[in-house]
Amino acid sequence: MRAVDIILKKRDGGTLTLDEVRFFVAGVTDGTLPDYQASALLMAIVLRGMTAEETARLTDAMVHSGERVDLADIPGVKVDKHSTGGVGDKTSLILAPLAAACGVPVPMMSGRGLGHTGGTLDKLEAIPGFRVDLSLTEMKAALARVGCAMIGQTAQIAPADKKLYALRDVTGTVESIPLISASIMSKKIAEGIDGLVLDVKTGSGAFMKTEADSRRLAESLVSIGNASGVRTEAVISAMDSPLGRAVGNALEVIECLEVLKGGGPSDLIEVSVELTSRMLVLGRAAADRVDAQQRVRGAIASGAGLERFRQIVQHQGGDPHVVDDYRRLPAAPERYLVTAPATGYLARLDAELVGRASVALGAGRDRVEDVVDPAVGIVVIVKPGDPGDPGDPGDYVQAGDPILELHYRDRARLDRALPLATRSIAVSDARPAPRPLLVGEVH
Amino acid sequence: MRAVDIILKKRDGGTLTLDEVRFFVAGVTDGTLPDYQASALLMAIVLRGMTAEETARLTDAMVHSGERVDLADIPGVKVDKHSTGGVGDKTSLILAPLAAACGVPVPMMSGRGLGHTGGTLDKLEAIPGFRVDLSLTEMKAALARVGCAMIGQTAQIAPADKKLYALRDVTGTVESIPLISASIMSKKIAEGIDGLVLDVKTGSGAFMKTEADSRRLAESLVSIGNASGVRTEAVISAMDSPLGRAVGNALEVIECLEVLKGGGPSDLIEVSVELTSRMLVLGRAAADRVDAQQRVRGAIASGAGLERFRQIVQHQGGDPHVVDDYRRLPAAPERYLVTAPATGYLARLDAELVGRASVALGAGRDRVEDVVDPAVGIVVIVKPGDPGDPGDPGDYVQAGDPILELHYRDRARLDRALPLATRSIAVSDARPAPRPLLVGEVH
Numbered sequence: 015m016r017a018v019d020i021i022l023k024k025r026d027g028g029t030l031t032l033d034e035v036r037f038f039v040a041g042v043t044d045g046t047l048p049d050y051q052a053s054a055l056l057m058a059i060v061l062r063g064m065t066a067e068e069t070a071r072l073t074d075a076m077v078h079s080g081e082r083v084d085l086a087d088i089p090g091v092k093v094d095k096h097s098t099g100g101v102g103d104k105t106s107l108i109l110a111p112l113a114a115a116c117g118v119p120v121p122m123m124s125g126r127g128l129g130h131t132g133g134t135l136d137k138l139e140a141i142p143g144f145r146v147d148l149s150l151t152e153m154k155a156a157l158a159r160v161g162c163a164m165i166g167q168t169a170q171i172a173p174a175d176k177k178l179y180a181l182r183d184v185t186g187t188v189e190s191i192p193l194i195s196a197s198i199m200s201k202k203i204a205e206g207i208d209g210l211v212l213d214v215k216t217g218s219g220a221f222m223k224t225e226a227d228s229r230r231l232a233e234s235l236v237s238i239g240n241a242s243g244v245r246t247e248a249v250i251s252a253m254d255s256p257l258g259r260a261v262g263n264a265l266e267v268i269e270c271l272e273v274l275k276g277g278g279p280s281d282l283i284e285v286s287v288e289l290t291s292r293m294l295v296l297g298r299a300a301a302d303r304v305d306a307q308q309r310v311r312g313a314i315a316s317g318a319g320l321e322r323f324r325q326i327v328q329h330q331g332g333d334p335h336v337v338d339d340y341r342r343l344p345a346a347p348e349r350y351l352v353t354a355p356a357t358g359y360l361a362r363l364d365a366e367l368v369g370r371a372s373v374a375l376g377a378g379r380d381r382v383e384d385v386v387d388p389a390v391g392i393v394v395i396v397k398p399g400d401p402g403d404p405g406d407p408g409d410y411v412q413a414g415d416p417i418l419e420l421h422y423r424d425r426a427r428l429d430r431a432l433p434l435a436t437r438s439i440a441v442s443d444a445r446p447a448p449r450p451l452l453v454g455e456v457h
Numbered sequence: 458m459r460a461v462d463i464i465l466k467k468r469d470g471g472t473l474t475l476d477e478v479r480f481f482v483a484g485v486t487d488g489t490l491p492d493y494q495a496s497a498l499l500m501a502i503v504l505r506g507m508t509a510e511e512t513a514r515l516t517d518a519m520v521h522s523g524e525r526v527d528l529a530d531i532p533g534v535k536v537d538k539h540s541t542g543g544v545g546d547k548t549s550l551i552l553a554p555l556a557a558a559c560g561v562p563v564p565m566m567s568g569r570g571l572g573h574t575g576g577t578l579d580k581l582e583a584i585p586g587f588r589v590d591l592s593l594t595e596m597k598a599a600l601a602r603v604g605c606a607m608i609g610q611t612a613q614i615a616p617a618d619k620k621l622y623a624l625r626d627v628t629g630t631v632e633s634i635p636l637i638s639a640s641i642m643s644k645k646i647a648e649g650i651d652g653l654v655l656d657v658k659t660g661s662g663a664f665m666k667t668e669a670d671s672r673r674l675a676e677s678l679v680s681i682g683n684a685s686g687v688r689t690e691a692v693i694s695a696m697d698s699p700l701g702r703a704v705g706n707a708l709e710v711i712e713c714l715e716v717l718k719g720g721g722p723s724d725l726i727e728v729s730v731e732l733t734s735r736m737l738v739l740g741r742a743a744a745d746r747v748d749a750q751q752r753v754r755g756a757i758a759s760g761a762g763l764e765r766f767r768q769i770v771q772h773q774g775g776d777p778h779v780v781d782d783y784r785r786l787p788a789a790p791e792r793y794l795v796t797a798p799a800t801g802y803l804a805r806l807d808a809e810l811v812g813r814a815s816v817a818l819g820a821g822r823d824r825v826e827d828v829v830d831p832a833v834g835i836v837v838i839v840k841p842g843d844p845g846d847p848g849d850p851g852d853y854v855q856a857g858d859p860i861l862e863l864h865y866r867d868r869a870r871l872d873r874a875l876p877l878a879t880r881s882i883a884v885s886d887a888r889p890a891p892r893p894l895l896v897g898e899v900h
Contacts, residue, residue, distance in 0.1 A: 018628065048492070048627075049493035050492035050495070053496050054629055058504065185464060185497035186464035
């Protein structure tokens, strides 16, 4: 088999066989396939596409580039969640302890933030001492002990993905539903889970800007998961504005603790409960979605979720007292308020621009090697579509009203963040039409 | 400027600016652009195409990756010919001396054979002592002395093309009219010529299999040439069967000498006279095509073309006595006849398969580093559409009649060539419809 023949086949719109896909993935993994051939094939895949079967073959080959973890000795139906990435998208820290508290083991492998979206590992590491680099043995011990492990991807998991992703990033071949699907699902399938709930984001702050593209991605992901023996379903949720009010690692941890304590913003509660409920049904810890929602809300009300969060933190070496004392989390020394440029309804608070402003402050990374500042970030004071409490004008603002509170450390970084933060805000005379948060599902 | 942004633009169907194209070509030339980015962009160009203006920009950037030769101190209108490549396609050795004999200086830079097609340099090197590696100074001296130089591409000519071609060859990005056009025309424009006649081949043995594709390529090439100040026109000629009867380097030299002596196969004469006549008109050595054809046929009849060939050989260090004594050319020790599998009309003699059989015998190269055997090759005994002389059945053959004579040195190579040679022949009950040799022109 010659690499150039595989490239020619895909270039001319052909369908690659399992052997051809394996040859490609194995060559990428062991370095025998030159990068220039891999990138030519990647571009041909971006422009010619892949059938559902081909995408499943690619996923399978990527799973087999490493180990598929065996969690058979952990009792229960193991369920994970994956989000395609958003701004203020912190549901993992809420749903993992809640699902575990309701009896579903959650072996969660997450990533770091890149670009304008945040990453679960960065958020967890805002908790002093928290270790995300557990070995597989330690992960199993954590699952057995506290019903949940929240860790980074180990080197054994789909190593082809890491190499391919690095190449895609510099060759303009990221935006491809088959390639995105294989990248996400190969890692999830290799984790050894039985069930998976996907949160496919849609909107200006999401990778997929349109609902149609998000649905296509969701369908692709669900189809691959189910074909690989992982019961998979997807929620499509809006990501036009940040989810919740906190953007930035320590700020988001606090917001998650607020939700686990029965407070927090309504949109974050809604998405978290929806995703956790689906995890309970997949994990056979609830009879149906209605039963599951009651159990999840019960685990919030009883404090069982909060208690489980404390146990997870303690088990993974973090400071469990952060749960009660937020002063133990890193905090930025300075604040800056970004205000409404006019009087009217807050029509838009662009998630991508808020995310980029937060990265500019130091909360995320533009390049893999950048160091994250856990303390900095942005608090959203007014959100579009905010109904307002009695006596509170909601999303109707006066010129000069604070909209965003920037938590910063470095003046130069603030200067870089401000134009982005300012551009994220749009005020309009007309009240924006309400848009549902949960816009679809695929199963 | 970032390479990935240029890739993304082309991936999404955008039109690259001159600066973007220059950034790409300069990066390829000086090695600052990684191959994996270059190949991703090449694949995006193959699948998204380039406008005529973009292709002209790419050509210009490739010309400027090296030197544009200045031939202003050579009197006369300098004209070259380029063929897109065929099997038995040996017209350069006929038309260069004929055009020079008719007063048109011919500074010809040619390539080597690759794949199933032959190359002019390999044919010239079948002549003992012939040097194709003249410096630019030696080339100018040859032009001044004998009105013609036939050499290889020097390192100063479009160095970007050499790197890009090597990359295209292994990344499935050869088949693209913009990339082919820029590759061909950048080298020709950099030669310093005033006029160019293109022989764009079409058919099973050509790079472009359909007349429509060949016409699109011809139009692209002619448009670039004229935009760069090189008066350019193209002939589209059939390449379903080998041109002439000889395939293989020394065998083809002999056939060219036969044409220059007033003999040779009619199809080879027809194409050679057509191309030379156009060179004479472009070179202002004839009033029009009718006048030009008379002058060219006159240069054959008078022996002026043959005499010029002898001078070129002598000037470039070759043995001029080969013109009179073919025994001075290398000859293969063994012969093998491939015969008709049935009685009927020879319906097809597939040029690509004959070319590949000849390469298998050692006359060409599958890889750039292969060594060519000048002696081996194939003589076509019967051609499809051969009208036959009085009393000669032409292309009607009896089962067992010889069709191809394989000139070989090595038995193992013969064994590799035979299946290809056998498959090249198809005999049919119906006489094949005649197909014209010259199927179109673009100017």
